[in-house]
Amino acid sequence: STASDAPSAAPSQFSGPGAARSARTRMRQQSSSPSTPRSPKVQKSGPPFRRYKSWAAEADDEELSLCRPVGSVFEARASLASSRTDDAEDGKPLLQRLVMHPEARHRLVWALVGACMLLCDIVVIPLQLATLLPEMESWQLASLAFWSIDIVLNFLTGRYEGRRVEMNIVKIAGSYLKTWFFVDFLTVAVDLVSCIMYWMEVSGSTGGSVRMVRSARLLRLLRLLRVLRLRRFVEVGTWLMNSIEAESTVVIARVFGLVCGILLLNHFIACMWYSVGSADEADSWLGRAGLYGASPSHAYASAIHWSLTQFTPATNNLSPVSLSERLFACAVVLVALITF
Numbered sequence: 001s002t003a004s005d006a007p008s009a010a011p012s013q014f015s016g017p018g019a020a021r022s023a024r025t026r027m028r029q030q031s032s033s034p035s036t037p038r039s040p041k042v043q044k045s046g047p048p049f050r051r052y053k054s055w056a057a058e059a060d061d062e063e064l065s066l067c068r069p070v071g072s073v074f075e076a077r078a079s080l081a082s083s084r085t086d087d088a089e090d091g092k093p094l095l096q097r098l099v100m101h102p103e104a105r106h107r108l109v110w111a112l113v114g115a116c117m118l119l120c121d122i123v124v125i126p127l128q129l130a131t132l133l134p135e136m137e138s139w140q141l142a143s144l145a146f147w148s149i150d151i152v153l154n155f156l157t158g159r160y161e162g163r164r165v166e167m168n169i170v171k172i173a174g175s176y177l178k179t180w181f182f183v184d185f186l187t188v189a190v191d192l193v194s195c196i197m198y199w200m201e202v203s204g205s206t207g208g209s210v211r212m213v214r215s216a217r218l219l220r221l222l223r224l225l226r227v228l229r230l231r232r233f234v235e236v237g238t239w240l241m242n243s244i245e246a247e248s249t250v251v252i253a254r255v256f257g258l259v260c261g262i263l264l265l266n267h268f269i270a271c272m273w274y275s276v277g278s279a280d281e282a283d284s285w286l287g288r289a290g291l292y293g294a295s296p297s298h299a300y301a302s303a304i305h306w307s308l309t310q311f312t313p314a315t316n317n318l319s320p321v322s323l324s325e326r327l328f329a330c331a332v333v334l335v336a337l338i339t340f
Contacts, residue, residue, distance in 0.1 A: 095156070096169050102158050110153065117146055118229055122264060125223050126271035131278070132296040135198055144191045151184050180229075187226045194219045262339070266311065269332055270303035276328050277303075285321050311336045 100107045121143060127133035154176050158167045166172060197219065237257070244250050277286040285306075286292055291299050302318060309316045310332045320326040 093169075098156050099167050099169050099172065100153075100157050101165065101167070102160065107153075107157060110150075114146070114150060114229075117143060118226060121223070121226050123267065125220065125226070126268055127300070129220050129224075130271040130275045132271070132274065132300050137195075137198065140191065140195050140198070144188065144195060147184065147188050147191070151181070151188065154180070154184070183225060183228050187223065187229075190219055190222045190225070194223065262311065265335075265339070266304060266307040269307040269310070269335075270300065273306060273325075273328065273332075274299060274303040276325050280322050280324070283321050285318050285325055288321055289318055307332070311339065 120139075124133065124136070124139065128135060155173050156169070157172070158165045159172055159175050160166070166175070197215065241250060241253060244253065274286075277284040286299070289302060291302060306316055306318045308314070310329075320329045
């Protein structure tokens with residue numbers, strides 16, 4: 001046969017009665033065997049099932065949310081403290097609910113305002129003691145009101161005990177009474193009595209007695225106890241320094257703080273130098289320099305110039321004349337030597 005007739009002529013196992021019989025057998029087996037039905041798709045109806053979190057899971061999520069980046073270290077600490085105390089505030093007394101975290105934003109703002117008020121008092125009070133600046137009634141009233149409110153707020157501000165913040169109002173009050181309450185109360189009381197005596201002096205009810213004048217000067221001198229509050233505001237400066245990440249900014253801030261401290265020291269020395277010179281009108285550095293009757297600004301500029309020259313290698317045309325002035329100048333030189 002030819003090549004085209006080979007496939008048809010060749011015998012095949014799928015042809016003949018045996019192949020038909022086997023095909024019928026396979027069809028019979030398929031019809032008799034149970035087919036595995038496909039599982040029908042279940043249509044979801046209604047809202048999906050919602051799984052509610054437990055209280056512990058919500059607390060964990062709240063703690064994890066506090067690990068997100070925040071604007072400053074103060075906000076992180078304050079938010080952590082508030083999150084831990086929000087659930088426990090129900091059922092507490094009213095005064096306990098008013099207790100503030102020491103690093104809360106509004107408390108830090110109040111502390112910064114207090115630092116500015118304290119700086120103004122430190123500058124103004126020595127000038128008033130040296131009679132270079134008259135008494136300012138409005139400023140005294142504002143200072144008295146501010147520091148009176150500050151005493152109340154100190155009873156409502158948490159305190160650090162090591163690494164833990166004490167928020168119990170009873171323990172806060174006990175700690176404040178043992179530490180800074182006496183100094184704060186004394187300065188406020190001195191301000192109050194000083195205002196009363198100033199009003200009596202202005203109204204003429206004192207009669208210009210020497211005893212009342214001396215008492216008024218002593219009270220003004222006691223107002224300098226407010227300088228002791230600088231130690232409290234050092235903590236605010238420490239918190240601010242800890243929040244700064246740039247090392248160059250920290251160095252600049254520290255240098256600025258040292259310069260401000262030296263300027264404040266020279267301000268005190270200048271006021272005392274003017275007071276020593278004005279005590280003896282006959283023979284003093286004020287008379288030699290021809291500053292009697294000069295304006296207070298000119299006299300203060302000369303005094304602060306003399307004070308700065310004691311701390312730096314500079315020259316000036318002012319020199320002590322009386323014994324008290326020379327002794328005071330020697331003490332200033334020793335202070336400058338220790339400072340540098």
